Amino acid sequence: MSREIIAFCCEHSATPAANLAGRLGLHYSENLRLIPVPCAGRVDVVHILKAFEKGAAAVLVLGCEDGACHHIEGNTRARERVRYSRTLLEEIGIDGRRVGMFNLAPDTPHKFLDIVNETNETLKELGGGK
Amino acid sequence: MTEAKIGVFICDCGGAMKNIDFPTIKGELDAIADVASVNLSSDLCLEEGRAKMLSCIKDENIDRVVVAACAPQLKEHVFQQVLRSAALNSYLMSMADIREQCSWAHEGDVTTKACGLIKMAIGRARLLQPVEQKDLLVKQEVLLVGGGFSAMSSAIQLSRLGLHTTLLVGDSALGVRSRELEELLGLEVAPMTEAIDRDKNIEIVTSAELVGMEGTAGNFAVRIRKGGEEFVQSFGAIIFATGPRTEILPQDPGSKSSTRIVSQERLARWLRASSPQPRPRSVAFVFDSSDECSRLPTLVTLNNALAVKRSWGSEVYVFCKNVKVDSEGAEELYHQARERGVVFLKFEDSPGISIEDGLVRIEAKDVLLGQDATLTCDVVVAEEKVSPAAGTDDLRSLLNVRTDSRGFLQDDNVHLYPVASERKGIFFVGDCRGDLDAARIVADVSSAVMGAHELLARGRITVEAERVKVDPQKCRACLTCIRVCPHSAIQLVRIDSEREVAEISDLACDACGICAGICPAKAIAFQGYSDEQILAQIEVLKAS
Ligand SMILES: Cc1cc2nc3c(=O)[nH]c(=O)nc-3n(C[C@H](O)[C@H](O)[C@H](O)COP(=O)(O)OP(=O)(O)OC[C@H]3O[C@@H](n4cnc5c(N)ncnc54)[C@H](O)[C@@H]3O)c2cc1C
Ligand code: SF4
Ligand code: SF4
Numbered sequence: 001m002s003r004e005i006i007a008f009c010c011e012h013s014a015t016p017a018a019n020l021a022g023r024l025g026l027h028y029s030e031n032l033r034l035i036p037v038p039c040a041g042r043v044d045v046v047h048i049l050k051a052f053e054k055g056a057a058a059v060l061v062l063g064c065e066d067g068a069c070h071h072i073e074g075n076t077r078a079r080e081r082v083r084y085s086r087t088l089l090e091e092i093g094i095d096g097r098r099v100g101m102f103n104l105a106p107d108t109p110h111k112f113l114d115i116v117n118e119t120n121e122t123l124k125e126l127g128g129g130k
Numbered sequence: 131m132t133e134a135k136i137g138v139f140i141c142d143c144g145g146a147m148k149n150i151d152f153p154t155i156k157g158e159l160d161a162i163a164d165v166a167s168v169n170l171s172s173d174l175c176l177e178e179g180r181a182k183m184l185s186c187i188k189d190e191n192i193d194r195v196v197v198a199a200c201a202p203q204l205k206e207h208v209f210q211q212v213l214r215s216a217a218l219n220s221y222l223m224s225m226a227d228i229r230e231q232c233s234w235a236h237e238g239d240v241t242t243k244a245c246g247l248i249k250m251a252i253g254r255a256r257l258l259q260p261v262e263q264k265d266l267l268v269k270q271e272v273l274l275v276g277g278g279f280s281a282m283s284s285a286i287q288l289s290r291l292g293l294h295t296t297l298l299v300g301d302s303a304l305g306v307r308s309r310e311l312e313e314l315l316g317l318e319v320a321p322m323t324e325a326i327d328r329d330k331n332i333e334i335v336t337s338a339e340l341v342g343m344e345g346t347a348g349n350f351a352v353r354i355r356k357g358g359e360e361f362v363q364s365f366g367a368i369i370f371a372t373g374p375r376t377e378i379l380p381q382d383p384g385s386k387s388s389t390r391i392v393s394q395e396r397l398a399r400w401l402r403a404s405s406p407q408p409r410p411r412s413v414a415f416v417f418d419s420s421d422e423c424s425r426l427p428t429l430v431t432l433n434n435a436l437a438v439k440r441s442w443g444s445e446v447y448v449f450c451k452n453v454k455v456d457s458e459g460a461e462e463l464y465h466q467a468r469e470r471g472v473v474f475l476k477f478e479d480s481p482g483i484s485i486e487d488g489l490v491r492i493e494a495k496d497v498l499l500g501q502d503a504t505l506t507c508d509v510v511v512a513e514e515k516v517s518p519a520a521g522t523d524d525l526r527s528l529l530n531v532r533t534d535s536r537g538f539l540q541d542d543n544v545h546l547y548p549v550a551s552e553r554k555g556i557f558f559v560g561d562c563r564g565d566l567d568a569a570r571i572v573a574d575v576s577s578a579v580m581g582a583h584e585l586l587a588r589g590r591i592t593v594e595a596e597r598v599k600v601d602p603q604k605c606r607a608c609l610t611c612i613r614v615c616p617h618s619a620i621q622l623v624r625i626d627s628e629r630e631v632a633e634i635s636d637l638a639c640d641a642c643g644i645c646a647g648i649c650p651a652k653a654i655a656f657q658g659y660s661d662e663q664i665l666a667q668i669e670v671l672k673a674s
Contacts, residue, residue, distance in 0.1 A: 004671055006668060006671070011203075012545065015201075015203070016203065018230070018231055018235075019201040019203065019227070019230040019231070021230075021235060022201075022229065022230030022231055022232075022233075022234040022235040023230055023234065025234060026235075027235060027236055027237050028235060028236070029236075030236045030240060030243050033246070033247075033250070033671070034227075034231055035250075035664065035667050035668070036202075037643065037659060037664070038641055038642055038643050038659060039642040039643055039644060041642060041643065041644035041647055041648075042642065042643030042644065042646060042647050042656070042659055043647060044646075044647045044648075044661065046661065046665075047661070047664050047665065047668070050665055050668050051668050051671070054668050054669065054671040055671055056668075056671060064545070067542075067543065068543055068544045068545060069543070069545070070545040070642075071616045071617075071640065071642035071644060072532065072541075072543065072552050072616035073614070073616055073644075074616070074642055074644050077614065077644055077647070077648065081647070
């Protein structure tokens with residue numbers, strides 16, 4: 001297993017939050033690989049499973065806050081898919097905690113950092129990560 | 131597919147990424163078979179950098195571009211312009227953010243990560259396809275639903291911009307309600323209705339209702355019912371201005387409909403026409419016990435209280451929890467009211483209101499004096515609740531839009547513009563969106579009119595063609611995408627006598643990709659974010 005965390009990031013919330021983190025010089029672990037998506041709702045179960053197949057240690061789907069999704073319900077759709085992927089992962093013996101869905105606003109770089117740090121904490125227990 | 135010729139352009143932002151070893155990256159990328167050229171720059175977004183990029187694309191016949199620099203949100207448009215100058219479709223570019231997401235986000239040397247990010251972008255770029263633009267015809271007709279201040283002002287403004295408008299009025303005439311509120315709103319309704327009557331750009335359909343709607347922005351087919359008959363007419367955009375509904379909050383149930391306990395609207399009517407005889411010697415206003423926003427009730431109360439002072443000279447008392455004077459002119463009205471002797475009493479718990487000997491008795495605990503205050507008045511103007519107009523729920527489901535937590539049209543989602551909805555070409559203005567005062571309505575009207583004008587002014591609109599597209603061969607018409615599309619951009623169309631398939635409107639689609647993520651037949655391709663293009667970025671993981 002590689003140490004990478006793949007983060008599918010909504011371009012209306014998580015991607016700008018990550019950019020703001022960079023601009024403010026808020027440092028986080030290098031193992032985060034951000035893949036921008038136009039909406040968290042774009043992320044498909046296949047994308048999540050493929051990331052594990054390619055050896056990701058964890059997969060995050062990051063979308064807008066509840067009730068404030070740019071595409072109204074993209075974030076709730078994403079949450080459903082993350083939940084479903086989790087059951088599939090558990091079936092093939094991968095700990096479901098390796099995939100997570102989080103909501104954040106574009107102007108909350110600290111929340112972005114918290115999510116990355118928390119995921120690394122979880123990975124300490126599960127193996128992989130930084 | 132013939133092999134791509136990829137050009138990689140890397141920028142160190144004038145030396146702002148010291149923890150990346152650029153020559154090493156160049157060496158590694160040069161070894162990739164379909165990478166034709168790797169260029170290092172310090173000022174890629176500036177004139178000189180762009181010129182070099184342009185000549186490289188031309189000289190080397192580059193057909194896929196990768197830019198590794200700052201966050202795409204900042205400069206993507208600049209680099210897209212370079213592609214266009216090189217006669218390359220701007221969709222044939224993929225960006226790697228090596229500044230915000232790499233150099234600036236981590237301590238120590240990040241050359242390996244930066245190289246990995248660029249390889250992800252190369253993987254994606256390899257698979258990119260052009261997206262062409264095309265013009266769609268739009269119907270230069272606007273439908274305005276409503277007949278109040280909001281609808282009338284919208285019609286007049288649209289006409290000034292040369293757009294033909296149909297006013298669909300539920301009532302038997304224009305401005306019925308506005309006429310009653312004329313003095314409160316500080317406007318004259320007659321000149322407005324007369325101007326509209328004369329205006330050749332405005333058609334009025336009264337006592338009518340909207341009963342059906344199909345199609346998308348630029349061409350909505352609207353079913354209208356009038357006098358038992360139905361007809362369908364086509365419109366490019368629709369503005370709803372259906373107003374609110376107000377009701378007196380339940381006070382003492384027995385006394386609710388009494389002539390002594392009245393609504394603001396009723397008081398306004400009295401003040402305009404047949405004042406009760408004898409004139410009330412004392413009038414009390416009560417508002418803001420329900421913890422809802424007291425902005426509009428404050429404004430209405432101040433206007434009406436001053437009018438009572440002017441017309442009847444009565445004693446005036448205002449019972450309220452909070453006077454909220456943040457609407458335009460409210461502060462000034464408050465001072466005028468105090469000068470004219472209006473007495474304000476602040477309460478916390480709702481006052482008790484009852485009828486006693488034909489008069490109204492109000493009991494409240496004044497929090498400033500810390501004492502119980504009891505007052506007997508001729509008339510009480512009771513607290514009112516502003517709620518969505520009757521029929522709002524039917525409209526919501528007919529239009530397939532969402533309402534906010536209080537049931538008003540136009541969801542309170544921070545991402546939506548104030549008057550725009552999740553459906554392109556459909557706007558909501560005025561008090562159908564909540565309790566707006568006249569100044570806010572004026573702002574609403576301008577934004578909606580501008581939105582409609584932008585969409586319709588040219589008679590056609592440029593869109594990206596088939597950026598998100600259903601493959602008719604793969605579609606099984608399961609309707610899943612139609613059900614989930616947040617922008618109502620997908621319809622079922624018949625392709626032959628046997629089959630119907632889903633089809634996406636390029637104009638209504640907002641490119642979220644939710645449909646592509648959910649389609650069980652994997653029939654929907656999203657250029658730039660297709661499954662292959664997303665997976666190609668993941669593919670790099672193992673390699674690096
Ligand atoms: C009692 C009261 C006092 C107010 N006082 C003030 C004040 O002092 N100062 C201030 O700035 N603002 C005030 N306002 C707020 C606001 O300025 C007014 O409510 C204003 O008239 C709102 O205009 P509108 O066009 O949005 O709604 P309305 O004037 O209510 O018009 C809505 C119209 O839509 C029609 N309609 C509804 N549903 C349909 C349908 N399905 N199909 C076709 N037609 C339909 C209705 O018949 C009506 O003609 C007050 C509001 C109220 C209720
Ligand atoms: S979800 Fe897919 S298969 Fe179903 S109707 Fe839409 S495009 Fe066709
Ligand atoms: S991409 Fe989004 S807006 Fe466009 S058709 Fe699909 S679900 Fe609707």
